[in-house]
Amino acid sequence: MPLAGPIGSLPLPSFLEKRLFSTTPPVRSLTINNINPHVKEAKYAVRGELAIKSEQYKAQIARGEGKDLPFDSVIAANIGNPQQLDQKPLTFFRQVTSLLENPALLECQDLLEQNAGYQSDVFERARRLLKDVKSVGAYSQSQGAPGIRQSVADFIERRDGYPADKELIYLCAGASAGVNSLMNVICASPNTGVLVPIPQYPLYTATLALLNAKVVPYYLDEGTAWGTDLGGMREALAKAKKEGIDVRAVVVINPGNPTGASLKAEDIRGVLEMAAEERLVVLADEVYQTNVFEGEFFSFKKGLRDLQKSEGNAGGKYDNVELASLHSISKGMVGECGHRGGYYEMVGFDPEVVAQIYKFVSIMLCPPVIGQALVDCMVAPPKTGEPSYPLYEKEYNHIFTSLRQRANALYTAFQKMEGVTCNSPAGSMYLFPSIHLPAKAIAKAKEEGRGADEYYCLRLLEATGICIVPGSGFGQREGTLHFRTTFLAPGTEWVGRITEFHQKFMEEFR
Numbered sequence: 101m102p103l104a105g106p107i108g109s110l111p112l113p114s115f116l117e118k119r120l121f122s123t124t125p126p127v128r129s130l131t132i133n134n135i136n137p138h139v140k141e142a143k144y145a146v147r148g149e150l151a152i153k154s155e156q157y158k159a160q161i162a163r164g165e166g167k168d169l170p171f172d173s174v175i176a177a178n179i180g181n182p183q184q185l186d187q188k189p190l191t192f193f194r195q196v197t198s199l200l201e202n203p204a205l206l207e208c209q210d211l212l213e214q215n216a217g218y219q220s221d222v223f224e225r226a227r228r229l230l231k232d233v234k235s236v237g238a239y240s241q242s243q244g245a246p247g248i249r250q251s252v253a254d255f256i257e258r259r260d261g262y263p264a265d266k267e268l269i270y271l272c273a274g275a276s277a278g279v280n281s282l283m284n285v286i287c288a289s290p291n292t293g294v295l296v297p298i299p300q301y302p303l304y305t306a307t308l309a310l311l312n313a314k315v316v317p318y319y320l321d322e323g324t325a326w327g328t329d330l331g332g333m334r335e336a337l338a339k340a341k342k343e344g345i346d347v348r349a350v351v352v353i354n355p356g357n358p359t360g361a362s363l364k365a366e367d368i369r370g371v372l373e374m375a376a377e378e379r380l381v382v383l384a385d386e387v388y389q390t391n392v393f394e395g396e397f398f399s400f401k402k403g404l405r406d407l408q409k410s411e412g413n414a415g416g417k418y419d420n421v422e423l424a425s426l427h428s429i430s431k432g433m434v435g436e437c438g439h440r441g442g443y444y445e446m447v448g449f450d451p452e453v454v455a456q457i458y459k460f461v462s463i464m465l466c467p468p469v470i471g472q473a474l475v476d477c478m479v480a481p482p483k484t485g486e487p488s489y490p491l492y493e494k495e496y497n498h499i500f501t502s503l504r505q506r507a508n509a510l511y512t513a514f515q516k517m518e519g520v521t522c523n524s525p526a527g528s529m530y531l532f533p534s535i536h537l538p539a540k541a542i543a544k545a546k547e548e549g550r551g552a553d554e555y556y557c558l559r560l561l562e563a564t565g566i567c568i569v570p571g572s573g574f575g576q577r578e579g580t581l582h583f584r585t586t587f588l589a590p591g592t593e594w595v596g597r598i599t600e601f602h603q604k605f606m607e608e609f610r
């Protein structure tokens with residue numbers, strides 16, 4: 101007999117029934133009470149209860165059931181998963197990986213060039229990569245294939261105007277794996293603290309919970325388009341130190357998730373200055389570096405090298421700042437998140453610490469090799485004058501422009517919604533509006549044992565099939581309510597569904 105879901109009356113799939121309503125018999129070794137408590141403690145709302153419910157709706161609709169639902173499609177606006185929505189893979193990237201997966205195709209160059217739109221540079225790239233990795237079915241070096249790391253180093257140098265060392269570049273199975281490795285090495289004891297922006301992408305708080313370390317929150321400033329408040333950051337640090345927390349690192353997400361904000365160069369310098377003075381590792385999550393609609397991306401690596409060259413470094417203040425900056429194939433116009441690829445560059449780390457990071461990543465053997473090859477395509481895409489360039493450029497620009505259009509359509513709709521305020525889309529893939537709900541709605545949510553933002557998002561899902569994430573999943577100032585939505589879903593029809601729902605919701609509780 102299927103159990104009812106945690107919310108509403110939909111039956112749960114059997115694997116979830118077991119997971120959520122465990123009646124583990126005592127004959128088993130593991131019970132919910134004796135497993136690692138830190139796993140239970142970790143929270144990750146982006147794929148939480150609402151996401152599970154939206155998947156159930158989707159399955160119901162796919163089976164031809166759910167005729168009584170008030171919607172006929174589910175929109176997954178809860179997660180930055182570009183290709184699950186409308187975004188098409190970049191042709192060059194997939195042509196290269198197709199040859200890597202099936203090297204026999206290298207013998208059919210003429211056929212593929214004449215009949216399948218492959219260009220000669222696709223073959224050159226595949227041959228170069230195969231020379232580097234031998235086979236994508238083989239383990240690579242633990243830190244990633246050397247030729248691909250060199251491509252990353254060259255990219256960083258072109259981007260920042262400062263050289264990079266491929267030995268200090270580690271490829272990883274998405275930025276998440278990189279954060280996990282770095283945090284594992286940083287978090288020495290339950291008293292280790294890491295400064296984390298609030299609101300934040302919950303990878304950080306969840307990883308710190310898993311490692312039994314302490315989150316030291318610093319609040320971003322909604323009033324200045326979610327700017328980084330350096331004074332607030334220093335206060336948060338001072339408070340944590342006073343409480344005896346051993347604060348070792350500061351996380352900065354730039355451009356921001358969920359906020360979309362881009363850090364100004366002066367704020368980046370401010371964070372680095374604090375890191376130098378307080379001896380903190382800077383973890384710069386730069387996975388959205390190409391999703392920038394306002395201003396220009398400015399990297400932490402460039403900020404640090406500029407400071408090291410400046411007069412302010414007369415006494416060597418910045419020489420030993422430890423910076424790990426992360427990038428990924430998951431976001432931007434690449435959107436290859438299912439392939440799990442990324443990298444981090446470490447600057448200023450003690451070589452003995454790097455050796456331990458190397459050992460840590462070796463335990464996992466190596467990042468996925470196709471993911472590594474896609475990192476190579478991302479950091480060294482076709483260049484002007486190369487045969488694949490015209491199509492690459494067309495596809496890239498189309499994705500960029502349509503993301504911006506969708507972001508603006510959603511932003512315009514939010515501006516018209518009662519009680520909703522939203523900063524204009526500046527970067528990343530999200531909008532994070534603040535919502536002011538009627539007192540009756542807040543009371544109703546309380547009655548149901550839910551936060552008001554969670555209740556709102558649940559009602560939106562039930563009424564429209566659109567899945568978004570309550571602000572509480574990212575952290576928000578006490579007394580404020582938000583939600584995060586991606587702007588990846590195609591079309592504008594779904595935006596209309598949100599505005600219509602919102603109006604009815606406000607009327608219901610007025």
Ligand SMILES: Cc1ncc(COP(=O)(O)O)c(C=O)c1O
Nearest residue numbers: 180274275276301357428430442
């Ligand atoms: C800020 C941020 N960092 C890291 C990640 C994880 O990226 P990856 O797929 O490379 O692990 C995400 C994913 O949404 C993100 O938003």
